[in-house]
Amino acid sequence: MAGSPGTPPPPAGSPSSYAGGPVHSSHRTPSARKRRVLLAAAGLAVVLVTAVLVVLGVQRSADPAAIGPVVQTDRGAVRGVRDGDVRAWRGIPYAAPPVGPLRWREPEPAAAWSGVRDGSDPGPSCLQPSLEDPARIAPGTSEDCLALSVVRPDDDRTDLPVLVWIHGGAFVTGSGTAFDTSGMAARGVVVVSPNYRLGVLGFFAHPALDSDVANFGLLDQLAALRWVRDNVEAFGGDPDRVTLVGSSAGAMSVNALLTMPATEGLVAGAISQSALGDSRVRTLARTEAAAARRFPDRTAEQLRSMPAEDLLTPTLDVFAGEAPVLDSVLTEPAVEAFEDGRALAVPYVVGSTDLEFPGARPSLLGSFAGVTRAQRSGRQAQRVRRAYGAAYEKHVGSDVMLSLPALRLAVGHSGQAPTYRYRYAADPGGSRHSADVGAVFAAADSPTRSAATEQVARYWLAFVRTGDPAVVGQARWPEVAVDGEPTTAMLEITPDGAVTHGTDPWEDRLLALARLVVP
Known part of the structure; x- marks a missing residue:
């Protein structure tokens, strides 16, 4: 059966890879003045403490001899890789590229593809600053980044519990594949780890956008959870046993998601590891005001057509748009919602x-x-x-x-x-x-x-x-x-x-x- 975790690879001559691929960002350097401002930002060092741990994971490369099974998702077939005692499918799109007119919009469904997509490459991480020099864009990152990876044991068991990992990185850095999750997967778990929009591309509001939504990164995470509901069974996972797990900014995301009515029915439990409180959460009005000062006299079309690098770097000095915002998606601070009994009633660590x-x-x-x-x-x-x-x-x-x-x-x-x-x-x-x-x-x-x-x-x-x-x-x-x-x-x-x-x-x-x- 095409959707089974144990399906053998297609015969020779079959389509072997997806021809399309994300376009990586150029690594254009801002002006010297901008660099001085960014490097002088006192808060950046604190923000990036979290990220250091996140980006140190080593991504394994696929051995051609370790070609894994093909799984049929609702958008197309994906061939995985066998890697030690696990199978992995990497770089699976769960939403359309959030570029051009889709920048700062709720994630749209990913386009379907024909043939069999190559699942050995995780693709780019979401656009973010380099840790070595935050005035530069990190290599291997792109605005076209809404993909996830699935890792499971190298066997044919079904109805396995599912762990959805939300990475940390202060909402400005990191990726779903920064940590090697195969250790947990090998114990009998299907681990799903999505990327989500970061920084000004993920948490942003501007008067010109005329929208009551700012938490696009949280909406990406919600879209990934819906993808899990609709597809994880094909990978041997049980969609009724999905546990949401995150650390640092990922843990803040877990808490926020538990306060959102749209999460109901998508998760059965949650683990929040080292979540900061709500002090970084901003109001929509404050976020819009900061963005209007930074990008004055811009129309929505102009903002959406700006090079992503020009949007990303000017915000690092004051953290504008780099944390969850109280909007129509996240209507109250998570700690307050939990204390008032308004979080999703699931087991919680x-x-x-x-x-x-x-x-x-x-x-x-x-x-x-x-x-x-x-x-x-x-x-x-x-x-x-x-x-x-x-x-x-x-x-x-x-x-x-x-x-x-x-x-x-x-x-x-x-x-x-x-x-x-x-x-x-x-x-x-x-x-x-x-x-x-x-x-x-x-x-x-x-x-x-x-x-x-x-x-x-x-x-x-x-x-x-x-x-x-x-x-x-x-x-x-x-x-x-x-x-x-x-x-x-x-x-x-x-x-x-x-x-x-x-x-x-x-x-x-x-x-x-x-x-x-x-x-």
């Missing part, structure tokens, strides 16, 4: 690492939480300092950005569906931002695999399979809600193994911080 950003200054209390100078020197601020003690300088910035939002999300959601909170502390010197991602995806025989990281993979696998992270022989992960009441219960992954806590050891300091920063 949320957490962070124990030392996300050790260099984050306590002054971030103001920029990330809206805390005034007077508040930072007031009585409650002194209580916060006492609760932290010697840990204040090292931890309070990270806690404002990540640990406290994770607690608020968990407590808020615990009344809607089974909810589990974790802290990843598997590294003796402290686990940095996104350290847990490698633990999730590394192969079981990886030299970087430890007892602690193996426990993480098993918990995640159990949750993806059943919506319950129970693992035989491992510590029982407690739910946040006990007898219907929220608690600070959690699972902590330490270098020596998993430890459960009925009460978070950080409870006093996080609750003191909450009384300072939560309206």
Whole structure:
């Protein structure tokens, strides 16, 4: 059967590849003045911390001898590759290229193709700045980038659980294939990882566009979920067991998607790893005003015909358009929606690492939480300092950005569906931002695999399979809600193994911080 994961490749002489392909961007360099402005942007270094981890993944090349099976999607046939103990289909379009008149519009369906498309090449990542020189466009990126990859075990099982991975990168960098997901896939999971529009191309509003939509990157993710619903069964996946997983900006996306009514019926569970709170979320009016100042007196047609490089680079200095926007797609901040019980009622895992950003200054209390100078020197601020003690300088910035939002999300959601909170502390010197991602995806025989990281993979696998992270022989992960009441219960992954806590050891300091920063 053409759609079966085990279908053999077509005979010699059959069409072997899709002739069309994305047009990569030119790597035009902005003016020297623009480069100086961009390189001087203080915030860019913070934004790109997340991205460093994301872009270091190694993309495997396809051996001609490892040609894999052909799968029939709703737009055409795709030939995959066999790669060790997995099969992979890469670079599958899930939406039309968002270029020209489709720039800053909701994603349109991908065009159908004839013959058999080559699924060995992931294609370009979405247009983004180079990490080495953010004034330049990263090579291998393009505005035509709305494709995804599917990886599954190299066998003929069907009805496998599905993990949809939303990559991080501060909404400005990264790609769906930056991490090698074959380690998780080999354990019996179909892993789907889409690209989505980034930066000013993905999160943008301008008065000339006359639209109440700004979150085009989130709409891309939603389109990818619909593609999964319609096609994953052909790859051996169960469309009724789809778990949405993301880290950093990807975790913020997961949380946002759970607040969107259109997501209902597309996911059965979700995992949010190290999501920043809602402090970066902007209003539509503020986003439009910033864009109007940057691109004055432009019509919609002129904006859509501008070279993508000219749009992308001027926004990096002030982050304009580089985060979710409150619009007709995302109508309220995710943390508030979770706390008010308006998120999709599916099983949910949320957490962070124990030392996300050790260099984050306590002054971030103001920029990330809206805390005034007077508040930072007031009585409650002194209580916060006492609760932290010697840990204040090292931890309070990270806690404002990540640990406290994770607690608020968990407590808020615990009344809607089974909810589990974790802290990843598997590294003796402290686990940095996104350290847990490698633990999730590394192969079981990886030299970087430890007892602690193996426990993480098993918990995640159990949750993806059943919506319950129970693992035989491992510590029982407690739910946040006990007898219907929220608690600070959690699972902590330490270098020596998993430890459960009925009460978070950080409870006093996080609750003191909450009384300072939560309206």
